[in-house]
Amino acid sequence: MKALQKFGYPLFFVIMALLPHLLDSRWQAVAITFLIFTVVALSQDITLGKSGMFNMGQALFFGMGAYTSAILNHQFGWPIIATIPLAILIPAIFGVLLAGPIVHLRGDYLLVVTIGFNIVFVQVLQNNLGGITGGPNGIFGLDSLSFFSVNLTSQLAVYYFAFLVLLLTLLVMRNLEKSKTGRALHYLREDQLAAESIGINTRIYKIFAFGLGAGIAGLAGTVFATQYAAVSPEAFEFIQSVLFFSIVLVGGSSVPGILIGVFVMFVLPEIFREFATWRYFIFGFAMIAAMILRPRGIVPATFGKIPKFLLKGGKDGVE
Amino acid sequence: MDIFLQQLANGLTIGSMFALVALGYTMVYGVMRLINFAHGDMVAASAFVGLTIYTQVMGQATSLGAVIVIFLLTAAVMACIGILLERLAYRPLREAPRLSAVVSALGASLVIQNGIMLIWGPRMRIFPELVPQVYWDLGGVVISLIQVIILALSLVLMIALYLFVEKTRMGAAIRASSIDQDAARLMGINVNSVIALIFIIGSSLGAVGGLFIGLYYRGITFNMGWQYGLYAFIAAILGGIGNIPGAMLGGMLLGLFNAFIAGYVSSTWADAFTFILLILILIVRPTGILGERVAEKV
Numbered sequence: 377m378k379a380l381q382k383f384g385y386p387l388f389f390v391i392m393a394l395l396p397h398l399l400d401s402r403w404q405a406v407a408i409t410f411l412i413f414t415v416v417a418l419s420q421d422i423t424l425g426k427s428g429m430f431n432m433g434q435a436l437f438f439g440m441g442a443y444t445s446a447i448l449n450h451q452f453g454w455p456i457i458a459t460i461p462l463a464i465l466i467p468a469i470f471g472v473l474l475a476g477p478i479v480h481l482r483g484d485y486l487l488v489v490t491i492g493f494n495i496v497f498v499q500v501l502q503n504n505l506g507g508i509t510g511g512p513n514g515i516f517g518l519d520s521l522s523f524f525s526v527n528l529t530s531q532l533a534v535y536y537f538a539f540l541v542l543l544l545t546l547l548v549m550r551n552l553e554k555s556k557t558g559r560a561l562h563y564l565r566e567d568q569l570a571a572e573s574i575g576i577n578t579r580i581y582k583i584f585a586f587g588l589g590a591g592i593a594g595l596a597g598t599v600f601a602t603q604y605a606a607v608s609p610e611a612f613e614f615i616q617s618v619l620f621f622s623i624v625l626v627g628g629s630s631v632p633g634i635l636i637g638v639f640v641m642f643v644l645p646e647i648f649r650e651f652a653t654w655r656y657f658i659f660g661f662a663m664i665a666a667m668i669l670r671p672r673g674i675v676p677a678t679f680g681k682i683p684k685f686l687l688k689g690g691k692d693g694v695e
Numbered sequence: 696m697d698i699f700l701q702q703l704a705n706g707l708t709i710g711s712m713f714a715l716v717a718l719g720y721t722m723v724y725g726v727m728r729l730i731n732f733a734h735g736d737m738v739a740a741s742a743f744v745g746l747t748i749y750t751q752v753m754g755q756a757t758s759l760g761a762v763i764v765i766f767l768l769t770a771a772v773m774a775c776i777g778i779l780l781e782r783l784a785y786r787p788l789r790e791a792p793r794l795s796a797v798v799s800a801l802g803a804s805l806v807i808q809n810g811i812m813l814i815w816g817p818r819m820r821i822f823p824e825l826v827p828q829v830y831w832d833l834g835g836v837v838i839s840l841i842q843v844i845i846l847a848l849s850l851v852l853m854i855a856l857y858l859f860v861e862k863t864r865m866g867a868a869i870r871a872s873s874i875d876q877d878a879a880r881l882m883g884i885n886v887n888s889v890i891a892l893i894f895i896i897g898s899s900l901g902a903v904g905g906l907f908i909g910l911y912y913r914g915i916t917f918n919m920g921w922q923y924g925l926y927a928f929i930a931a932i933l934g935g936i937g938n939i940p941g942a943m944l945g946g947m948l949l950g951l952f953n954a955f956i957a958g959y960v961s962s963t964w965a966d967a968f969t970f971i972l973l974i975l976i977l978i979v980r981p982t983g984i985l986g987e988r989v990a991e992k993v
Contacts, residue, residue: 430794477978483793484730485977488932491925492970499967615921618801625798653817657809663802664784671791 384632389543396535404531405603406646411538412600413620414638415545418631419592420620422549425629425677426558427585428565430483433490434620436497437467437590439612441597443501446515446607447508456521456602463598464591471590472583479582494614501609514608521602538599545592546631552588561585626666628673636674697835702958703951708842708911710950711849715904716927717934717942718856719897725873725937726886726893727789729796733780733803735924737773737898740807741905742822742915743815745769749823762825769906770899777898778891780807786887804920811917819916822909845907852900853943860939869893873937926953929973935986944985 396404416438423431444466445459478489504511552558564571564578601607627633645655723731748768753761784803788796829840860866871879872889909915930949934941956968
């Protein structure tokens with residue numbers, strides 16, 4: 377693992393930075409999708425993998441970010457770049473508000489309620505609430521990226537935008553893991569009762585995890601809206617949430633595992649297009665097999681980043 | 696008043712279908728603490744299996760005897776698939792972390808759903824008219840023979856299941872296993888056969904539910920399992936998951952609620968209202984209406 381972290385990540389970043397120049401435009405689009413869905417899966421990992429909350433509604437926040445950007449751009453004429461702060465904030469606020477009343481629910485109940493949020497969200501979009509979501513067709517004809525009057529229409533620009541968002545997300549995840557908050561989340565995932573008894577305010581941390589995950593997913597939504605210059609409800613259906621949920625658990629809630637998961641789920645089907653109708657049939661079997669063979673995921677996450685000053689008391693003290 | 700009585704009749708019909716399907720969820724959850732996500736797709740599959748038995752095996756006969764045979768055969772086929780599902784997808788994961796079994800259930804759901812699509816095609820199929828179209832007009836309220844059959848048969852099945860679980864030795868084994876599997880094993884109960892039994896009962900009740908859905912709505916699609924399964928699952932949670940009378944109560948309640956929303960408000964918002972009801976009930980009673988308040992195991 378150490379060697380992987382030392383050389384694996386820089387190598388991965390260099391490859392991803394050079395990648396779009398080696399691909400034609402169709403594969404560039406696939407690569408952008410890969411980056412966006414990786415960010416969403418990582419945001420899902422904050423609630424599901426890192427904090428152990430059964431959240432099966434992440435597509436809601438992804439969609440909310442996409443729709444925030446689309447509505448601000450299309451109805452109010454904001455440039456896409458300017459919509460980013462709100463596309464992060466609005467889903468994050470909704471994440472906090474929605475999580476508030478439900479985080480105390482036991483695992484499976486939480487799962488169903490988050491599915492419910494996702495389905496209500498899609499129904500709101502389809503019924504065109506307030507006349508701004510565009511109904512079942514969604515909103516199309518969004519502006520392309522522009523930055524201080526420099527117009528970045530090319531797909532390459534979207535790719536690097538998505539790549540930048542992925543790098544930011546990875547940075548946030550890395551800092552989270554090293555921080556007090558990250559340790560609190562990890563502890564409450566391992567044993568909520570014990571976490572509470574040593575004075576961790578589990579409720580606050582759970583809500584925080586929801587808000588953070590929602591904000592990151594919202595940002596990914598902006599990139600998604602930019603890539604297609606359109607948004608529509610079916611991209612944020614609850615089946616998408618199921619896919620993100622499965623990717624995190626099959627991957628093992630670690631960054632390499634999630635990358636593999638997203639690759640298998642969204643890139644392989646593009647390579648084997650002739651098997652499109654068999655796609656989910658095969659995935660279903662693969663999910664069962666992966667869980668039976670590796671119940672903790674393909675690359676199980678290790679939580680080893682405990683700062684040195686805490687380890688002073690001796691090796692046995694912490695783990 | 697007419698709308699009220701009409702929606703009451705419709706609600707009881709839909710509710711009894713929800714309840715039949717919800718029983719499958721709740722029984723599996725009660726013993727295994729697992730949301731069997733594949734159950735909704737099993738229900739969808741049974742409508743298609745029933746369709747094929749009707750055309751291929753029964754030669755499109757619609758006599759009373761033939762209909763009974765179609766129901767029994769479909770239930771038997773689905774019971775076998777249920778056992779197979781448990782053996783292949785759930786039994787290897789009984790000692791694994793709980794979320795692994797959830798992912799396996801989601802995988803099984805995808806396999807069954809897309810299996811239906813690969814066998815019967817992606818387009819909507821029309822379920823045969825097994826029951827004659829007879830309607831009675833009771834002073835402005837129209838009730839069909841199908842509705843009466845669905846309601847009556849569901850009630851009979853539910854009462855039979857309730858008596859089976861409460862009054863027989865095997866029922867006692869099911870109850871014991873759902874309280875504590877290890878203790879049940881120590882008392883000489885074969886938990887593996889209890890779980891197999893639960894999958895047989897749950898899948899056959901689901902099969903009847905699936906055939907009812909076909910009879911009542913006529914159009915069946917390969918992906919309808921998510922929709923009906925989710926509603927039935929909500930019904931199970933409303934009543935208190937793991938609780939058999941709770942699933943029946945939850946199913947009826949949800950059916951009536953849906954019918955009245957469709958009758959008085961708007962059917963385009965039915966899903967949203969259903970989930971708002973669920974969320975409100977869970978905020979007030981976190982373990983459902985009849986669910987006992989259990990402390991999380993430490």
